[in-house]
Amino acid sequence: MGERATRHRGCRASLALTAVQEARLDQQAHAARALWNLLHELFTVAGTRRPPLSYVDGEIRWARASLDWLAMLPAQAAQAVLKTYRRAWVNCWEGRAEAPIYKSRSRTVPAVDIPQARDLHVTRVHRRWGMVNIPKLGRVRFRWTKDLPGVTKGGPAGRITGARLIRDALGWHIVFRTEREVQAPATRDWTDSHVGIDRGIAVPLALSDGGTYEHGPWLTEGEEARLLRAQQQAAHREHCRRRGERASKRLRAAYDQIKDLRARAKRRVLDWQHKTTSAIAKGYVLVAVEELDIANMIKSARGTVDSPGVKVAQKTGLNRAIAGEAWGRTVELLGYKIEDQGGVLIHVPAPGTSLRCSECGVVTPGSRESQARFVCRNPECGWSGNADFNASRNIDQAGLVLASAAGRAVVRQT
Template identity: 35%
Template sequence: MSKADMGRRYRLYPTSETEARLTAWGHTCRALWNVALEQRRYVYRQRDLTLMGSAQCKQLAQARAELDWIADLPSECGQRVLANLDAAFLNFWNPDHPSGFPARKKRGHRMSIPFKGQRIEVRKLSRHWGEVRLPKLGWVRFRLSRALGGVIRNATVSRDGTGWHISFGVHTGRRPAAPNGEPACGVDFGVSASAYVSTETEPRTMPPALTTTEQARLRFLEHRKARQLSYAKKRNGGRYSGRLRKTIAQIAKLRTRQANRRQDFTHELTTDLAKNHGIVGIEDLRVKNMTTTAKGTMNAPGKNVAQKAGLNRSILDNTPGERRRQLGYKCLLYGSELVAVPAFHTSQTCAACGAVDPDSRQGCGRLFSCVHCGHEDDADHNASIEIEARARRTGGSVINSTRSTHAVRVPAQRGRRTRETLPATHG
């Protein structure tokens, strides 16, 4: 059977009774994940054995016969939870995958219930509305914002701060597109400028994800939550009150709105880059290393911890990892090529003469001024041209280049590092 190669996400509108049951199922799926994970860790520590989902499915069947709250969950949902846990461990064992060891899911974790595609049926009600039939629930309405465009292979019902959603994994059978023949570009992802494209004269800046009023309200809600948490610990035995849960829901709604706006900008940016360029060069960034904390240890405390924390938030707010992930599959769909180049000295290399000198970039200013040839440009735009040049040497031709001089890097040396320029007659 062909696997899902595309995802579709829609807003789900369950009734109050259906919503209560979906909430209970979500907590059941979270509990199954945590219990199955703890069982695998225990078996490995005590017996040095690797327990997989096939063996745990038999124990799940016994638990369904004894526990009503597990029996209420559709059987395929529990099986999908164990299959997802298997996939998480396979990713952890894969040295080429960035995933870490599977973690426990907290109560505040995004609630989700996975379903198999064979048990899902969808019908169209009107131009903008549809219904999906879920096991033990019947037909549930959802907003048909776009066509499915394929055969449903799996589905996941989830809830965030704005409400319920349903995601379909569909098989479209779409093949990678032929090369589109568009010019190449290099993109420098930054903080002050969200993205600077080498073929453009102005940076692309992500608008604030929250308005000034929303930011003020978020700060107010965070302060209220801190007071209510303190009261719950001192006077209520740690139990959350209804007002505290309402405050947490209001914060989650604002955070989800912020994430959705950030995601919308990211999709628009990556789609435009993949559709209108033949080669998209980006830096091979190590985001995890870039956003490590500076707090240090008790014996060796860090310096400028608050400033580094603010920088980390700004880096993560621009989602460089998500942009790379989206470019990875969108370039295949639109006939372009994604090339990740080493980020070494891209901000200190002159786009005109190719000289590498840290004195050309004083501090963290926005101006790049080459101390060798006098070339001046915006620092991010200069870096994007260097990224494009490296991407061409790695994965593309040398036509349509925005770089004035073709150059080859020499091995880095101590002190001042330079770059040798090829003669004009060189091929």
């Protein structure tokens, strides 16, 4: 039996709320946001003479006892807001993040914390549904999509440490915070189980062993048409709205339809990414990927007035396609899943991976015939094949070199 390590992970599931429960949860989320803004105003006005936490804690207790709208927020959730706000300032002082800011109603994701796992009382009803206790709401059903540690008999080892309720365009969800026991990193032999991955647009993920992971459009033709129509309606109604005038019901309805369709597309992207990265993490021990500066890759080619860019429309389309693939999130998911399986994720330098022949290792001009075709111009080689496959083989070879030089240690792991 190999060594074990503890990992903190989240497990998201959709909630089945009644109209009354959803309205109460909305009130709790708005109360949590308002409490954050009150704390921010207090600490900002106080400046260097910030009150001690004991004083602020007492003020929160008094406010919850005096204000009905704030009393809707459970006591533990209110304490979690104070703790999160304090942590935000600590992260700012230590240089890990920017200073906390005011949370506006339109730009803030509604959320409520349940920091105590003992308040949840999670049970599984049957194969598709579970039940969870939410403070001030009672027992609520949630969609059972993954076994939770400490709940399912024979399930993963570990326990639930808390939860967070989050709302998006598709409704309310619960994210369970879990503590799991997994294999310690780099405890498996990667000699015969390694792969290089090349990320692209036509082929999202190309593997060095010849495999690929592809997907279709995130929205159907009908959904794309509805999205375009809603965007046109929103633009027209926004143009007709006077400055300072509140948005009409028709404008808000158009925006809600846009948010719903975009949230649906994002959900499908995440589903594909999770399934794909899980399969790769279970199938290989050593995985090598390119170290790409994605933010620099999707910069606009518009240029300036004195020096305008060229092929701006084509570059804009390419940038949109790269952003739609969410390469960074794919690698982030792959990193922690490989770590949970006891494997290693290595980032290799990107220069030369698509221009160098993976058979002879020589870079010759003109070898990259097209976006999908690679033909080595070295007279002693002449290898030809798919360009993505060639790049993935180069990435795999570079990953093996780095892993061997590091003595099977983690070179860089996300």
